[in-house]
Amino acid sequence: MKAIVYTKYGPPDVLQLKEVKKPAPKENEILIRVKATTVSVADIRARSFTVPLAFWLPARISLGFKQPKKEILGMELAGDVESVGKNVKKFKGGDQIFAASLKGFGAYAEYICLPEDGPVSIKPSSITYEEAAALPIGARTALHFLRKANIQKDQKVLVYGASGSVGSYAVQIAKYFGAQVTGVCSTANLEWVRSLGADEVIDYTKEDFSSKGESYDVIFETVGKSSFSACVKSLKKDGTYMNVTILLPGVRMLWTKFTSKRKFILAQNSPETSEALNFLKELVEKGKLKVIIDRHYLFEEIVEAHRYVEKGHKKGNVVINLEQNNKSLKV
Known part of the structure; x- marks a missing residue:
């Protein structure tokens, strides 16, 4: 099968299209023919190894010190089940699915094997494979954090980075839970976020949200670009601060935590199960959650896609279509 492989950390050009061995499902696994995947910020960081300092050691252990342990990136996908292991009960050949492959990566390939009890779910019938591929990481992350914050009806929630993948889903899911949502983004995305x-x-780009005098029950930082001081200033005394880009609290955050009633929820992976995907599937089919795709690329254009996402200005999600390439790719 064909796959996008990288054998060293570096710029987008380290990604190469190669022929690799097609995987075979184990007893508890399903073999999926991948029809669409995405280029996420996590893919960019893994490929270039540009991770925040607090993540450096765990990332090196996970990804590899001198070179990548896992040569095929790709952390979310949609496709068709081609075959199943003998112990698989949930899925059968021909099922249309969407899934997260954050634990082992591997979605930048024509085929991937995943455990049936992992984050795999039947694709929402109302959307395309490309749209379904853009759900498992951003939407699941937003849902996980908002559940952790125990969002209540009429609470005031501020989402910083509301036009990104996690942020755009956070706005919609917080509204579904009944919150009053304020989105922070750039000029070009104001009407879209609304x-x-x-x-x-x-x-x-024109005003500091903390200067407006508003206070929020929850402040959700999804891109790591806001000032912590500004967030604390605008957070209610018993409010919750969430940040998907920070693994460990700094001195000021620890001091604030121990001298106030504020809660802090930092970077953490959501459980590797299908429950969240099943919930998101229902939201999509009810028309309560829209998938936003910024740009579409073909499999052979993945280097260009990485260059675009690396600029840090994507709106929603960037998807890679493998379906159009299955008969035409050359290595």
């Missing part, structure tokens, strides 16, 4: 359901939008 169309996702945000009650208010703030242009970070």
